Amino acid sequence: xxxxxxxxxxxxxxxxxxxxxxxxxxxxxxxxxxxxxxxxxxxxxxxxxxxxxxxxxxxxxxxxxxxxxxxxxxxxxxxxxxxxxxxxxxxxxxxxxxxxxxxxxxxxxxxxxxxxxxxxxxxxxxxxxxxxxxxxxxxxxxxxxxxxxxxxxxxxxxxxxxxxxxxxxxxxxxxxxxxxxxxxxxxxxxxxxxxxxxxxxxxxxxxxxxxxxxxxxxxxxxxxxxxxxxxxxxxxxxxxxxxxxxxxxxxxxxxxxxxxxxxxxxxxxxxxxxxxxxxxxxxxxxxxxxxxxxxxxxxxxxxxxxxxxxxxxxxxxxxxxxxxxxxxxxxxxxxxxxxxxxxxxxxxxxxxxxxxxxxxxxxxxxxxxxxxxxxxxxxxxxxxxxxxxxxxxxxxxxxxxxxxxxxxxxxxxxxxxxxxxxxxxxxxxxxxxxxxxxxxxxxxxxxxxxxxxxxxxxxxxxxxxxxxxxxxxxxxxxxxxxxxxxxxxxxxxxxxxxxxxxxxxxxxxxxxxxxxxxxxxxxxxxxxxxxxxxxxxxxxxxxxxxxxxxxxxxxxxxxxxxxxxxx
Amino acid sequence: xxxxxxxxxxxxxxxxxxxxxxxxxxxxxxxxxxxxxxxxxxxxxxxxxxxxxxxxxxxxxxxxxxxxxxxxxxxxxxxxxxxxxxxxxxxxxxxxxxxxxxxxxxxxxxxxxxxxxxxxxxxxxxxxxxxxxxxxx
Numbered sequence: 001x002x003x004x005x006x007x008x009x010x011x012x013x014x015x016x017x018x019x020x021x022x023x024x025x026x027x028x029x030x031x032x033x034x035x036x037x038x039x040x041x042x043x044x045x046x047x048x049x050x051x052x053x054x055x056x057x058x059x060x061x062x063x064x065x066x067x068x069x070x071x072x073x074x075x076x077x078x079x080x081x082x083x084x085x086x087x088x089x090x091x092x093x094x095x096x097x098x099x100x101x102x103x104x105x106x107x108x109x110x111x112x113x114x115x116x117x118x119x120x121x122x123x124x125x126x127x128x129x130x131x132x133x134x135x136x137x138x139x140x141x142x143x144x145x146x147x148x149x150x151x152x153x154x155x156x157x158x159x160x161x162x163x164x165x166x167x168x169x170x171x172x173x174x175x176x177x178x179x180x181x182x183x184x185x186x187x188x189x190x191x192x193x194x195x196x197x198x199x200x201x202x203x204x205x206x207x208x209x210x211x212x213x214x215x216x217x218x219x220x221x222x223x224x225x226x227x228x229x230x231x232x233x234x235x236x237x238x239x240x241x242x243x244x245x246x247x248x249x250x251x252x253x254x255x256x257x258x259x260x261x262x263x264x265x266x267x268x269x270x271x272x273x274x275x276x277x278x279x280x281x282x283x284x285x286x287x288x289x290x291x292x293x294x295x296x297x298x299x300x301x302x303x304x305x306x307x308x309x310x311x312x313x314x315x316x317x318x319x320x321x322x323x324x325x326x327x328x329x330x331x332x333x334x335x336x337x338x339x340x341x342x343x344x345x346x347x348x349x350x351x352x353x354x355x356x357x358x359x360x361x362x363x364x365x366x367x368x369x370x371x372x373x374x375x376x377x378x379x380x381x382x383x384x385x386x387x388x389x390x391x392x393x394x395x396x397x398x399x400x401x402x403x404x405x406x407x408x409x410x411x412x413x414x415x416x417x418x419x420x421x422x423x424x425x426x427x428x429x430x431x432x433x434x435x436x437x438x439x440x441x442x443x444x445x446x447x448x449x450x451x452x453x454x455x456x457x458x459x460x461x462x463x464x465x466x467x468x469x470x471x472x473x474x475x476x477x478x479x480x481x482x483x484x485x486x487x488x489x490x491x492x493x494x495x496x497x498x499x500x501x502x503x504x505x506x507x508x509x510x511x512x513x514x515x516x517x518x519x520x521x522x523x524x525x526x527x528x529x530x531x532x533x534x535x536x537x538x539x540x541x542x543x544x545x546x547x548x549x550x551x552x553x554x555x556x557x558x559x560x561x562x563x564x565x566x567x
Numbered sequence: 568x569x570x571x572x573x574x575x576x577x578x579x580x581x582x583x584x585x586x587x588x589x590x591x592x593x594x595x596x597x598x599x600x601x602x603x604x605x606x607x608x609x610x611x612x613x614x615x616x617x618x619x620x621x622x623x624x625x626x627x628x629x630x631x632x633x634x635x636x637x638x639x640x641x642x643x644x645x646x647x648x649x650x651x652x653x654x655x656x657x658x659x660x661x662x663x664x665x666x667x668x669x670x671x672x673x674x675x676x677x678x679x680x681x682x683x684x685x686x687x688x689x690x691x692x693x694x695x696x697x698x699x700x701x702x703x704x
Binding site for chain 1: 584586587589593594595603605634635638682684686
């Protein structure tokens with residue numbers, strides 16, 4: 001008898017070995033496929049080498065208890081809930097926002113009426129970068145890729161007629177995240193809803209801004225202080241609030257591989273945990289409210305493996321490295337969005353199909369919430385019709401396909417388990433490299449992540465150019481003389497002028513002395529690392545200080561970040 | 568005729584941080600033997616044109632994915648007209664076909680949208696900027 005661990009390839013079986021030898025011979029006689037896409041049949045979309053078929057020997061080193069366990073059991077490879085989607089479906093959460101707060105408020109009412117569960121706010125570029133709508137830097141950008149929120153007045157309009165105590169809201173904003181949370185709290189409290197009742201998520205992941213998305217304001221070190229203050233405040237006062245959403249989505253969109261997305265995101269997460277612990281917080285006090293956000297690209301199995309590996313790696317590090325004792329601190333909860341970068345401008349209707357596969361990968365990977373992209377987002381903000389199709393895609397998946405009935409249905413697949421393991425191995429190798437730089441902030445300052453992503457993105461583009469990889473409608477199956485004929489959503493220039501006038505009106509109709517006073521106190525707090533910034537930010541917001549004014553006040557203390565560009 | 572390689576400025580304007588496309592194009596042009604100056608993020612139209620003139624560039628490629636293309640592209644065209652009219656100005660990003668047509672009328676030589684093959688962009692730059700070089704010397 002051969003001694004084997006309790007892996008999936010447990011017993012020796014002579015007949016099975018003979019079958020394997022026959023397969024080896026038969027397989028060797030195969031002829032390599034020619035034609036579109038034949039250059040990449042042996043690699044995932046992220047260049048992970050693939051075998052023709054996987055078998056017990058590929059998972060023999062896995063230990064069932066140590067590496068897989070059962071759903072709801074450490075290390076959560078098979079999911080964080082014992083019954084998966086049987087107890088609760090994922091939250092269908094479509095990211096939306098454009099134009100003025102009033103226009104976006106109308107879209108929110110529409111989405112809630114269509115059966116969506118939670119809201120997700122997309123802000124425009126000036127809001128994300130900390131500029132008011134009438135700032136010279138905002139020219140041409142107001143309301144274009146999200147909603148313009150200059151002050152509390154806009155936040156009040158955004159949630160007009162919506163019960164903020166009943167819904168959950170996700171806000172995708174990072175540089176000025178603490179200001180957005182302050183505005184959300186102030187808007188709710190004006191309606192009589194206490195902050196402790198507010199449920200939702202703030203993205204607030206500044207590290208990935210330096211790595212990939214580039215929407216920063218202050219340099220990394222002071223920015224980390226702002227984030228830690230916010231996590232500390234929300235942990236204490238907002239028990240239903242997810243204090244941060246550590247995001248790989250944008251890392252992937254910037255061109256990373258799946259393994260890079262996984263590794264860099266978890267490395268960022270661990271950096272926040274370290275910073276909070278250093279600030280004196282108990283890991284089990286804040287870790288249960290940390291949440292994650294991943295991309296779901298079109299390489300179906302690789303994505304599923306990535307999600308499963310993420311849970312396993314996270315659980316191990318949180319328990320064994322950070323000493324967390326509460327199982328909630330070990331559990332990685334995540335939101336998923338289908339890959340914007342996999343959508344094509346050519347034959348845009350094909351994007352509906354891509355999104356459906358990507359959404360299914362996210363669900364088979366055990367996501368807690370999901371945004372499905374609309375087919376026209378590669379050309380403009382989505383129309384109401386295309387958003388509806390995207391939401392219906394999730395509903396078909398949830399209610400018709402029956403993939404929700406069994407937890408982690410691909411668990412035990414030789415291929416998926418081997419790929420999950422490979423994802424973990426690659427992520428650990430990256431953690432070692434990052435540690436050699438001295439940590440995430442140091443690796444950012446050295447341009448490490450930026451260079452890795454730029455390399456991967458270029459390699460991927462090359463594989464499309466060479467037609468090793470096929471993108472349907474782009475480098476194969478192209479129709480001649482094709483014209484895109486779609487109705488697209490237009491944001492007018494008039495909207496920009498209207499929003500600029502509206503923020504000017506806010507400035508004219510408020511108590512100037514209160515603005516002055518609250519901004520000065522905020523600056524004093526910025527210089528004192530022991531004074532939590534959040535109460536000061538809430539005071540500023542309640543005095544109707546605009547976002548631009550608050551950011552400027554903080555910039556005078558912290559400065560603005562500039563990047564050394566690498567390509 | 569000068570033997571020095573074509574020199575191209577790849578630019579990002581406004582508040583748009585999506586730099587994947589700009590960097591891929593920069594790499595592709597460099598691999599095709601050109602000298603590429605990448606401006607980095609958040610440049611104003613004035614800064615972009617000033618960089619191009621200081622660097623004696625043959626072409627400017629501007630990438631915008633934030634929806635601000637109808638504002639920012641024409642501002643660069645105006646700056647170029649005021650300064651040095653013959654630098655080849657092209658661009659790309661998430662730009663709907665109607666807007667691309669309008670921008671071409673306004674003086675942008677070419678607009679490349681997602682999925683445009685790198686080879687096509689490289690050919691365009693070699694041809695158009697090469698022609699300018701022959702004229703200007």
